[in-house]
Amino acid sequence: MSTAVQTASAEVPVGYESVAPPSGKLGVWWFLASEIMVFGGFIGSYVLLRVAHGGWPDQASHVNWRLGAINTLVLVTSSLTMILALNAVRIERRERAARFLLLTVLLGFTFLGVKSIEYTRELSEGFTPSSGMFWSFYYIMTGLHGVHVLGGIVLNAILYIAAVRGTLWSGNRRARVEFAGLYWHFVDVVWIFLFPLLYLA
């Protein structure tokens, strides 16, 4: 192939253009794939052991499903604000993007706040991680999820600061909002399954 024939955009010869997704997005999806295995392993073990032990109805009835439902609403709404931030980034509405990133961070803190109220209540009633199989799974799965929410808050806070300072808008940096969004929505999806598993089933 003649090297004189070039694409209009760059130095990539015709026929050698990549059809693969961008490496950044691939990296995020690989990371999410490993997370699927982590949470999938926990959820699978929980379901199997719960079925094998008659459902632990006495232990599972003590969780506060109303607070769990409120947290589901909070996290689903934070997914909306995250996608609204990405939409704003796509059309260079900088202030709007920063505002929605900040809202996402605040909703993340709200989720953790409600969760800490739940933990406080449950621990004060004597339900600790060693109170039974259900409570072991409950604390480890919601705790692990909470750590992921905290990680997402940190990511979004960094993006918010970058958006306010104006450093988010140079080069490919705005793609970071899309990557952080993928992670945040994944955390939301995990909670969508944890809520019925731990609070309603």
Added chain:
Amino acid sequence: MKTNEPLGLTAESLDRSSVIVWMWLVGLLGAGMMVFMLPIPRIPTLLLIFGIAGFKATLVIRDYMHLKGEKLMIYAIALTPLLLAIALALVLIPDIVFHH
């Protein structure tokens, strides 16, 4: 990421579909809670609750994570661990569920 959107595209027009998906998610959350509170047998309740959860997750993955517009490679990366996790649970069923 696309940054050069077609002329005339506003944040509002981009946002509309995202808000509609959110309304679906909130509606489905309400439906799940109603199923939970209604006096119906346990097995149908569980099937409905987890069916609704699956639908909600599909909406988030398809519309917010944009999987509906992704390449096959992304599908492969996402689905492989999911299938492995399901397979892990299935192979453990005889040992855990039937031996306890």
